[in-house]
Amino acid sequence: RKEVEQDPGPFNVPEGATVAFNCTYSNSASQSFFWYRQDCRKEPKLLMSVYSSGNEDGRFTAQLNRASQYISLLIRDSKLSDSATYLCVVSSGSARQLTFGSGTQLTVLP
Amino acid sequence: EAGVTQSPTHLIKTRGQQATLRCSPISGHTSVYWYQQALGLGLQFLLWYDEGEERNRGNFPPRFSGRQFPNYSSELNVNALELEDSALYLCASSLSPGTRYGYTFGSGTRLTVV
Numbered sequence: 001r002k003e004v005e006q007d008p009g010p011f012n013v014p015e016g017a018t019v020a021f022n023c024t025y026s027n028s029a030s031q032s033f034f035w036y037r038q039d040c041r042k043e044p045k046l047l048m049s050v051y052s053s054g055n056e057d058g059r060f061t062a063q064l065n066r067a068s069q070y071i072s073l074l075i076r077d078s079k080l081s082d083s084a085t086y087l088c089v090v091s092s093g094s095a096r097q098l099t100f101g102s103g104t105q106l107t108v109l110p
Numbered sequence: 111e112a113g114v115t116q117s118p119t120h121l122i123k124t125r126g127q128q129a130t131l132r133c134s135p136i137s138g139h140t141s142v143y144w145y146q147q148a149l150g151l152g153l154q155f156l157l158w159y160d161e162g163e164e165r166n167r168g169n170f171p172p173r174f175s176g177r178q179f180p181n182y183s184s185e186l187n188v189n190a191l192e193l194e195d196s197a198l199y200l201c202a203s204s205l206s207p208g209t210r211y212g213y214t215f216g217s218g219t220r221l222t223v224v
Contacts, residue, residue, distance in 0.1 A: 032212075034212045036212075041198070042217065043200055043215035043216060043217050043218055044153070044200075044215050045215070046212045046213075046214070049211070049212070087152075087153070089212065095158075095165065095166070097143075097155075097158065097166060098143075098212065098213055099155070100145075100152060100153040100155075101152065102151070102152030103152055
């Protein structure tokens with residue numbers, strides 16, 4: 001079983017749609033959680049951290065369920081510029097090393 | 111503030127040769143991480159250096175090696191290159207191990223083995 005699992009997609013949604021991505025992780029002792037965004041042939045960039053109480057950054061909302069070992073990302077009012085691969089990332093161990101999911105591909109269509 | 115810088119941006123080598131990739135972390139960051147991303151695939155962890163020491167390595171053969179210098183910059187060496195080594199190699203840095211703030215990535219070195 002992979003440490004971090006994501007639905008690879010692709011998700012193709014029209015502009016203005018709401019889309020949700022899910023992620024599960026296997027290590028119950030994981031400490032920190034993130035969503036990264038990676039554009040085609042570019043480096044991953046931190047989108048947002050994920051907190052236990054849930055957090056929002058503009059059109060983006062992240063949720064964490066430690067009991068179910070589940071993380072989600074909700075994007076509202078999708079823009080063409082949201083098209084990218086979204087990586088679920090978990091830190092574990094005494095060194096809090098990051099483990100990356102394989103990503104979910106999103107294409108927002110005009 | 112300069113971000114993570116990697117060089118070269120592109121590298122073309124023939125099978126059997128050696129490749130050296132370089133990374134300079136963000137000023138003040140002591141940890142450097144190397145990842146391989148083959149086309150269409152996810153990030154595969156290669157190596158982690160902190161304070162000049164190798165702290166962890168991923169499931170890669172010994173021909174993948176590296177080091178970290180006193181100024182915290184790092185290089186990744188790949189010996190006896192194989193065609194399957196063609197990939198984007200990403201370097202990331204963090205303020206310290208155990209950071210709550212994730213990693214910052216460089217823009218990568220695209221290695222092509224022919």
